[in-house]
Amino acid sequence: MIATLLTEPIGVAHYLVVGAVMFIAGIVCMATKRNLLGVLMGVELVLNGANVNFVAIGSPYLRGDTASVGLDGQLMALFVIVLAAAEAAVALAIALNFYNTVNTIDVDAADQLRG
Amino acid sequence: MIGHSILFTLFAAAACGFAAMVVISSNVVRMAFYLVISLSATSGLFFLAGADFVGAMQLMIYVGGTLVLLIFGVMLTAQQRFVHMRPSWSEVVLAGLLGTSLLVLVASTAFSVPAWRGAGPKGASLAEPPLTATSIALGLVGLRVDSDAQNGQPLAGYLLPFEVVSVHLLVVLVGAAYLARTRVTAGSLSAQPPGGFDPDDVEADPQTAQPPNL
Numbered sequence: 001m002i003a004t005l006l007t008e009p010i011g012v013a014h015y016l017v018v019g020a021v022m023f024i025a026g027i028v029c030m031a032t033k034r035n036l037l038g039v040l041m042g043v044e045l046v047l048n049g050a051n052v053n054f055v056a057i058g059s060p061y062l063r064g065d066t067a068s069v070g071l072d073g074q075l076m077a078l079f080v081i082v083l084a085a086a087e088a089a090v091a092l093a094i095a096l097n098f099y100n101t102v103n104t105i106d107v108d109a110a111d112q113l114r115g
Numbered sequence: 116m117i118g119h120s121i122l123f124t125l126f127a128a129a130a131c132g133f134a135a136m137v138v139i140s141s142n143v144v145r146m147a148f149y150l151v152i153s154l155s156a157t158s159g160l161f162f163l164a165g166a167d168f169v170g171a172m173q174l175m176i177y178v179g180g181t182l183v184l185l186i187f188g189v190m191l192t193a194q195q196r197f198v199h200m201r202p203s204w205s206e207v208v209l210a211g212l213l214g215t216s217l218l219v220l221v222a223s224t225a226f227s228v229p230a231w232r233g234a235g236p237k238g239a240s241l242a243e244p245p246l247t248a249t250s251i252a253l254g255l256v257g258l259r260v261d262s263d264a265q266n267g268q269p270l271a272g273y274l275l276p277f278e279v280v281s282v283h284l285l286v287v288l289v290g291a292a293y294l295a296r297t298r299v300t301a302g303s304l305s306a307q308p309p310g311g312f313d314p315d316d317v318e319a320d321p322q323t324a325q326p327p328n329l
Contacts, residue, residue, distance in 0.1 A: 008232065009120065010119060010120055010123045010163075011231060011232055012230075012231040013225050013226050013228070013231045013232050014123065014127070015160065015164065016222075016225035016231065017222050017225055017226075018127045018130055018131055018160065020218060020221040020222050020225060021130075021131040021134060021135070021218065021222075022130060022131065022134045022153070022157070023221070024214050024217055024218040024221070025131075025134040025135055025137065025138050025214075026134070027214065027217070028138050028210045028211070028213075028214040029137055029138045031206075031210050032138070032202045032206055032207060032210045033200075033202070034200040034201075034202055035143050035197065035200050036192075037143055037147075037185065037188050037189055037192065038143060038146060038200075040185060040188075041137055041146055041147070041150050041185065042137075042138075044150065044154070044177075044181065044182075044185070045134055045137065045150070045153070048153075048154060048157050048177075051157070051161075051169075051173070052130075052157060052160060052161075055160075055161050055164050055166045055169055056164055058166070059164040059165050059166065060165060061164060061165040062164060063230075071247065071250055071251055071254050071259070071261055071270075072270065073166075074166045074168065074169045074247060074251060075251060075254055075255070075273050077161075077166070077169045078168075078169060078172060078251070078255075079276065079280055081169075081172055081173060081176050081177055082176070082280050082284055083280065083283075084177065084181060085176055085177075085180060085181050085284070086283060086284050086287040086288070087287075088181045088184055088185060089184060089287060089288055089291040090287050090290060090291045090294065092184055092185065092187075092188045092291070092295070093290075093291040093292075093294035093295035094294060095188055095192070096188065096191060096192070096295050097294055097295065099191070099192050104197070105192045105197045106197070106200060
């Protein structure tokens with residue numbers, strides 16, 4: 001599979017593999033980092049992996065005009081970028097509040113709501 | 116065509132490699148730097164796919180705005196004991212196993228669809244430069260200039276989602292400013308003398324600090 005991946009011309013599947021690698025890296029980053037900002041970086045990686053998929057599916061250069069979804073993929077990618085900016089702003093505000101409250105940025109310290 | 120393949124390999128290797136280094140590194144400052152490189156390489160992939168406006172927005176909003184915000188957060192919280200925080204080895208091994216198996220599953224799924232393999236039918240040539248900014252702007256105000264290839268009908272515009280996401284961004288930014296503001300509690304206000312600024316409160320040297328009720 002790897003040999004055909006390297007020899008055939010660049011298609012949607014190549015972009016999807018790049019998006020999958022970024023998505024998995026973000027998931028693992030979210031699951032293993034103890035720093036709250038590391039978790040945030042994992043979220044950014046996941047959103048970018050989704051963006052790569054959107055742009056690849058909507059690209060007329062990769063799929064041709066007959067199978068293309070027009071500009072839908074690029075417009076969705078723009079919405080994802082704007083929502084990621086909003087998410088980063090509010091998550092950073094929560095992170096700073098958390099840091100000021102418990103004097104640490106370790107997410108394992110956020111256990112005050114346990115039953 | 117060969118140049119396209121070489122550039123794609125370069126940008127894809129940078130995006131994937133630095134995304135993996137974000138996961139591997141335990142230094143939060145270096146993680147932020149690797150993330151900048153990874154997202155910049157992703158914008159290069161967007162340019163190669165013909166999405167010039169999305170690639171420019173990725174550079175301007177994501178790399179120039181969101182990541183700078185994230186780096187400010189790193190700078191505000193990067194005390195000495197928080198720069199390096201390692202998870203336990205069992206968690207690393209478990210996450211590596213799960214991530215690798217999930218990656219194999221998703222990548223094999225991406226290659227199992229025949230329509231996504233190879234170059235496909237070429238509708239647009241790589242020689243003509245993509246200019247999508249005008250059509251994207253028209254799509255955002257509700258007028259689509261590109262049409263559905265199957266039945267020739269114009270596609271739906273995005274005016275309502277654009278308005279929704281604009282108001283959402285405004286509300287979220289106001290909420291973030293409210294959340295991140297400096298706390299002014301009732302105790303901190305009543306502890307200060309009515310004259311306002313008291314120089315004894317900020318005096319750092321304990322030898323020259325006067326007791327407050329002398």
